[in-house]
Amino acid sequence: MYKIYCDGASRSNPGEASIGVSVTKEGNEIEFISKKIGIATNNVAEYKSLKAALIHCVENKITDACIFLDSLLVVQQVNEKFKVKSDNLKELNAQCKDLMSQINNLEIIHVRREKNKRADELANIALDS
Numbered sequence: 770m771y772k773i774y775c776d777g778a779s780r781s782n783p784g785e786a787s788i789g790v791s792v793t794k795e796g797n798e799i800e801f802i803s804k805k806i807g808i809a810t811n812n813v814a815e816y817k818s819l820k821a822a823l824i825h826c827v828e829n830k831i832t833d834a835c836i837f838l839d840s841l842l843v844v845q846q847v848n849e850k851f852k853v854k855s856d857n858l859k860e861l862n863a864q865c866k867d868l869m870s871q872i873n874n875l876e877i878i879h880v881r882r883e884k885n886k887r888a889d890e891l892a893n894i895a896l897d898s
Contacts, residue, residue: 770833770834770835770874771792771793771794771826771831771833771834771835772793772794772834772835772837773790773791773792773793773822773825773826773834773835773836773837774790774791774793774836774837774838774880774885774887774888775788775789775790775815775818775819775821775822775836775837775838775885775888776788776789776790776815776818776838776839776840776885776888776889776891776892777789777806777809777811777812777813777814777815777816777817777818777840777892778811778814778889778892778893778895778896779809779810779811779813779814780896782810782811783808783809783810783813784808785805785807785808785896786805786806786807786808786809786810786811786813786814786817786896787803787804787805787806787814787892787893787895787896788802788803788804788806788814788817788818788821788891788892788895789801789802789803789818789887789888789889789890789891789892789893789894789895790802790803790818790821790822790825790888790891791887791888791891792822792825798887800825801887801891802818802821802822802825802891803891803892803894803895804895805895805896805898810857811840812840812842812843812855812858813857813858813861814892815838815840815842815843816843816858816861816862816865817861818838818888818892819836819838819843819847819865819877820861820864820865820868822836823836823865823868823869823872824868826868826872826875827868827871827872831872832872832873832874833873833874833875834872834874834875834876835875835876835877835878836875836876836877836878837877837878837879837880837884837885837888838877838878838879838880838885839879839880839881839882839884839885839889840879841879844877844878844879845879846858846862847862847865847866847869847877848877
């Protein structure tokens, strides 16, 4: 099973934003994404990090994955525990849900920030570059 860690960062909220995604298999990082996404809120950045991870899964035919985020809001919304009230998040939620439907065995799990350090580091590397 792949374990994928995602994080979004935004300075000034909204402000310069980025995403970080670390794809691991058997405890080793095998791929990563670290890129700027322009001006965005932190919640948009979090969603875009999840979307990037999901696209990676679909494009690489990964059908068995656990995706971890430290954004409780995003995790609860994509798992349909919270309603998506914000218009700017509704489209991203729908895009993520569409991608999620293409992955057979998928869990999206909330983790504490300290368990998501690599994804946070990747997001910050992108912002600082």
